[in-house]
Structure formats: C-alpha cells, structure tokens
Amino acid sequence: VWSKRRLPIRFKIKKKHFLLSEDWTFVNHGAFGAVLKEVLECNQAIQRYIELQPLRFLDRELFPLVVHSQKQIAEFVGCKASDIVFVENATTGTNSILNSLSFNEKSVIYCLDTTYGAVKKSMTEICKRTGATVQMENLTYPIASANDIISLVESTLCSRTTLAVFDHIPSNMGFVMPVQKLVEICHKRNVPVLIDGAHAIGTLDLNIPRIGCEYYVTNLHKWFCAAKGCAIMYVCPDLQDSIKALNVSHGSGYGFHAEHTFTGLKDYSPYISAQVALNFWIAIGPEVIRQRNSSLLNQAVQLLLEKWRSHTIAPIDMHASMCCAALPSAFYPSQEATYEMGENIQNILYHKYKIEIPIKCINGKLYCRISVHLYNEIEDY
Incomplete structure (x- = not known):
C-alpha cells in the first residue's frame, strides 16, 4: 500500500518496490535507472x-x-x-x-x-x-x-x-x-x-x-x-x-x-x-520523494567530503539527486588524471567490492558521481 507521508531516511523500500540485488551497493541510478516492481509487473x-x-x-x-x-x-x-x-x-x-x-x-x-x-x-x-x-x-x-x-x-x-x-x-x-x-x-x-x-x-x-x-x-x-x-x-x-x-x-x-x-x-x-x-509518485507525494532524496544526498556528500577532504564539482545547493565529489588527489599525486585511471578505479570497485558507481574524469580530475534514490540508505555511501 502506498501512502502519502514523509519517508524516513531508513525507509525499507528496496525489497518492497525494487528488484535490485542485495549483493550489490547500487549508487548509480543515474546510469539507466531502476524500474519499480509494480511497473514491471504491469x-x-x-x-x-x-x-x-x-x-x-x-x-x-x-x-x-x-x-x-x-x-x-x-x-x-x-x-x-x-x-x-x-x-x-x-x-x-x-x-x-x-x-x-x-x-x-x-x-x-x-x-x-x-x-x-x-x-x-x-x-x-x-x-x-x-x-x-x-x-x-x-x-x-x-x-x-x-x-x-x-x-x-x-x-x-x-x-x-x-x-x-x-x-x-x-x-x-x-x-x-x-x-x-x-x-x-x-x-x-x-x-x-x-x-x-x-x-x-x-x-x-x-x-x-x-x-x-x-x-x-x-x-x-x-x-x-x-x-x-x-x-x-x-x-x-x-x-x-x-x-x-x-x-x-x-x-x-x-x-x-x-x-x-x-x-x-x-x-x-x-x-x-x-x-x-x-x-x-502521486500516492507518496512527489515533493516527499524529492526532499527525501535531496536530504540523503546532502548527508552522503558531507560524509565523503569529510573523509576525503575534497570538494564537489559545484555547490551542493545546485544538486538534486546526483553529485560529483572529487576523489583524493592521492590517486594521482604527480600527474593529471585520465579516463583510463577512472575506469580502472571503477572496475576495482565493481569486481572486488560489488559497488556500482561511475568514476568521471573531468578536466584532469577524478570525481565519483553518486546517485540517491528511494532504495538507497546512508550506509551505501
């Protein structure tokens, strides 16, 4: 049953409404999305x-x-x-x-x-x-x-x-x-x-x-x-x-x-x-969903920036459900980053840790682009 109410950050929506595997940390909704179970069944x-x-x-x-x-x-x-x-x-x-x-x-x-x-x-x-x-x-x-x-x-x-x-x-x-x-x-x-x-x-x-x-x-x-x-x-x-x-x-x-x-x-x-x-969307409330995702994004970005002592590609108030956070320069201390470097890190995260996240090379710097949707929780980041 869908209800129009405020969703807590830890709302367990993943199993109920999505088919995403519990074996993976999926923080790349921005790539191709993820369909609702009810939509796929219909x-x-x-x-x-x-x-x-x-x-x-x-x-x-x-x-x-x-x-x-x-x-x-x-x-x-x-x-x-x-x-x-x-x-x-x-x-x-x-x-x-x-x-x-x-x-x-x-x-x-x-x-x-x-x-x-x-x-x-x-x-x-x-x-x-x-x-x-x-x-x-x-x-x-x-x-x-x-x-x-x-x-x-x-x-x-x-x-x-x-x-x-x-x-x-x-x-x-x-x-x-x-x-x-x-x-x-x-x-x-x-x-x-x-x-x-x-x-x-x-x-x-x-x-x-x-x-x-x-x-x-x-x-x-x-x-x-x-x-x-x-x-x-x-x-x-x-x-x-x-x-x-x-x-x-x-x-x-x-x-x-x-x-x-x-x-x-x-x-x-x-x-x-x-x-x-x-x-x-109408049953839960579009603004409820957007505010929940924005709030979690802000928490996730703050967590990464404190751990990495880095920065975002733009001010956090310019973001909604995705954000690029710069990787620590220790990943490339003496040279400009390349697409291949980013791809290598992304592949390690995928194959070794089962984390689905894109690493972007933008103007010689590496950024991880995190996505936040209803099935994500702060532990994912």
Whole structure:
C-alpha cells in the first residue's frame, strides 16, 4: 500500500518496490535507472495480454491506451497532452528534433561541454551532412555558482546561432543547470533552445512550459522509475508540424502525434505502464520523494567530503539527486588524471567490492558521481 507521508531516511523500500540485488551497493541510478516492481509487473502483463490477440491490441486498443497515459504524464509535467509524444528515450527525441531542423554551412549549434556524449555525436553527424558548425564552450571546474554558467553563455552566444542545446542536469557532472535563465538569454537573441532533460522528471519539480524552451526531452525510465524504453518529447505547438519522427511509418502525413506515436511494430507497453509509476509518485507525494532524496544526498556528500577532504564539482545547493565529489588527489599525486585511471578505479570497485558507481574524469580530475534514490540508505555511501 502506498501512502502519502514523509519517508524516513531508513525507509525499507528496496525489497518492497525494487528488484535490485542485495549483493550489490547500487549508487548509480543515474546510469539507466531502476524500474519499480509494480511497473514491471504491469508491463509484463500488458505484453502477455497483447499476445492473446495481437491484432485486436495493435489495431483497436493501442492508440486510446497510449493517449490516456500521455494525458496523465502531460499533467504531471505541466503540459497539454497535445504538446508531448512518447519516444523510446531522450536520445531518440533529440535526434528527431535535430534531424528535422534546417541547417546549412552558415548554421551554428551552440552547446556547453556539459552536453551528453551521444548528443555531441548527433550534432557532429548533422554538421558532417549539412556543413553546420558546433560552438562548444567549456566551463571551468569546480564552478562557484550558477552565475558561472549564465555568464559564459551571455558572453559567448552569438545572434547567428541556429539552435542552442543545454542539459537540464548534465549526466557527467550531476548539477542542475539554470535552464530558465539560459532560455531567456537565448530568446533575447532569437535563438531557439533544445533542453536535454534526461535526468529531470523524478528529480525536479518539472514544469516544461514554464522553462520556455521550444524543445524538451526527458526519460521516464530513469528517476521516474518507469519501464525501460519510455521517454517524452515536448515541442511547442507552433513548431510541431516541422518535427518528424526518425522512422517514417503509417502515421506519416497525419500530424505530429500520429507520426510519432506509431513508428512501426515495437513494444509499446512501457508507454502504457508509465501510469503505474505515476500512481506511485502521486500516492507518496512527489515533493516527499524529492526532499527525501535531496536530504540523503546532502548527508552522503558531507560524509565523503569529510573523509576525503575534497570538494564537489559545484555547490551542493545546485544538486538534486546526483553529485560529483572529487576523489583524493592521492590517486594521482604527480600527474593529471585520465579516463583510463577512472575506469580502472571503477572496475576495482565493481569486481572486488560489488559497488556500482561511475568514476568521471573531468578536466584532469577524478570525481565519483553518486546517485540517491528511494532504495538507497546512508550506509551505501
């Protein structure tokens, strides 16, 4: 039974609602998430139901079920249902948007070094095909405040930029970006904005229209704990006709929703079972969950910083459910850290200690990126 109440730090939720093995210390929810048991059970029940009469489901029942789920998720993120579509992941949504826009040799795509690696590769491919260029600006770490990000964008964004791409919560760094302010800066220079919010829903009090961007993508299978292969893509109403699905299928030519909802035969059950994840969040209370995770994150970070006498990559008040804490310099006393060093430490933690945690190499320094969700306790850190 789910109840809307304050969750104590030691609330034993792991066994009840998650399938995570007790043999592992899992502090890497930010990688691919972890599905709720109830969601997975619903998802598998849908899959079994489909196979009882596949044509009945695909021809007669699929669209109403997806639309119903879409309406509920839209309300949770402050949108009209007509302004979002389900996609398999944030990368799919990002690629749909990037591949639908018009770029040429005069085009500039603006981003920061915080941009997710797969998105960087997508932009590179766009530039190879169209002659456009990517302008990527680098932050200096550790950052002192969100003003460091704002100042960098204000001083480097040019008015001829075709599109600006920002993370809401950068995967490598884990801090929350001041996206609403960045959108304001861009719009003053007539630059449209795509926000990669892969880590946002379930971590932040997300209201997409309030941010003001033209395009937004977020994964439900990460912090929202939906089944794998469930995300949403938001496109502001006046631009929806220009954003095409990556797969051209039977919905092509019938509008934004038809084109993106049915992109060929695939597993649509994660879109439908997302309602079960939503029920979980509403029953307990989104703010209760977020406050609990934030409180535990602060405790875990403080513990590590005291033990290691180190620092975070950004002020703790810029974080929600993830944070990068610098490893002691004793790990690399006489040289800059490398990706290989971080990978070696991560592999030792994995193979020897059964600890699942990423070690990030950022500007020659090693950071461990800790994640906090409902199943974690302070002992994990």
